[in-house]
Amino acid sequence: MSRKILGRSVQTLLLSVGAAFILLPFVWMLSLSVKPRDEIFTTDVHFLPSRFEWSNFTFALTETDIPLFLWNGLVMVAGILVFQILFAVPCAYALAQRQFAGRSLVFGLVLGALLVPFHVTAIPIFLGFAQIGLLNTFWALIIPFIPTAFGIFLFRQFFAQLPSDLFDAARVDGMSETSIVWRIAFPLALPAATAFAIFSVTAHWNDLFWPLIATTDPGLATPPRGILYFRDQESGDNVGPLMAAAVITTAPLVIAFLLAQRKFIQGIASGGLKG
Template sequence: MLSLSLKPAGEIFADGIAIFPSRIEWSNYARAFTEVPLARFLLNGAIVCTGILVFQILFSVPCAFALAQRRFAGRTLLFGLVLAGLLVPFQVTAIPIFLGLAKLGMLNTYPALILPFTASMFGIFLFRQFFARMPTDLFEAARIDGLSETAIVWRIAFPLSMPAATAFAIFSVTAHWNDLFWPLIATTDPDIATPPRGILYFKDEEAGDDIGPLMAGAVIVTAPLVLFFLLAQRRFTQAIASGGLRG
């Protein structure tokens, strides 16, 4: 992908395989931003991924804490339903969600791209496994000191689960930054297109795929994910080592 993004058009379809181009074609990157509104697509991706992650954390953390540290009737059944939810692919529910959003007139909007993913079964499972390994005495002491359950969740449990939160953020952002299936269904307006959806606009019905700028756009779209993982890899590996991902 990087090699093709730097090659002149004549070398892209040349016979044989050459990793390094004879000359670097930087104009492919300039054309990636001029042929389509790539900057707008990147901004849309950032808005959608941030919105999804914020809502997923907002819902997953209290649910996971209740399943891990509270005793109530039906707790095991609820956790079983969470595990069952992990087995249901999003494609199964895509049509009912699409019809519901269409009736509400919410297609081609940011909420249409964010709301279907606000409840994450994987997020609940991941945080539940992490919270279950925390000492119950810590939270009992906080209750004795007068803290509410909400304060215990967000002021004590969540800060201690930062390794798990970082690992979950990597999974969430990667999945939804790269998602093409749902944006392709829920949006037709280029102004609301996410990066994978926007990449499709490099295709011309008469000339076909513009490979040089297309590959340059793909490099630009991929680069934030690589950078994000490199910055967060320490906490990601810490979450794995601490057992947050183990059943």
């Protein structure tokens, strides 16, 4: 019995240490974002400020382009997500529930594509976009991420578990393959779609690499790039408002994840479709 308690305590301790390591920068960010300027650089560590300095937030929201960056980020991740689902779901359905020549080959290619990091294809894509004059547009931020091997894989695994009788029934009922995809398969895959949406949105919201390459126009800056501008302003590093801006750009993700947490876990552990 005491051994069990000991094991539990060790587990909890290790988890707490791990969590502390990961959370510390975030906590520090939160702490700095509400500290007055003179308390930011001190030799001793205080997590709580002597008084809350909300002007950091008002400064970030009113004196800088943060609202614009947030809007740009929203347009970009929404665009990416919508098109990803628009293409990945029918592809996954075809791979899981249709018979055609070369199906396993195509699926093998999808799996292969999962192994290729984006950085490998970034330069050719950049050169191609430069040729057709697509750089410095929203499309340059969106198009490279529309074909998503991960999305196709995730949805395919989900669809492969659905009984094929279900789709045969839909065919007998007069549905075309396209309407089967959107009226039967997709609604059933909502947990998987939620999980995918979270992966996709986080990855692209936080992405600095590609926006930095594909766009130079400050008007198209997404939040991570926006924060970069912020730091370079002539006043030097204005840490308080900078941290406030960082809080503002991370908050949407954290809130979205907390809201979708249950569906997310369901989608990852996806199996649970009872007939």
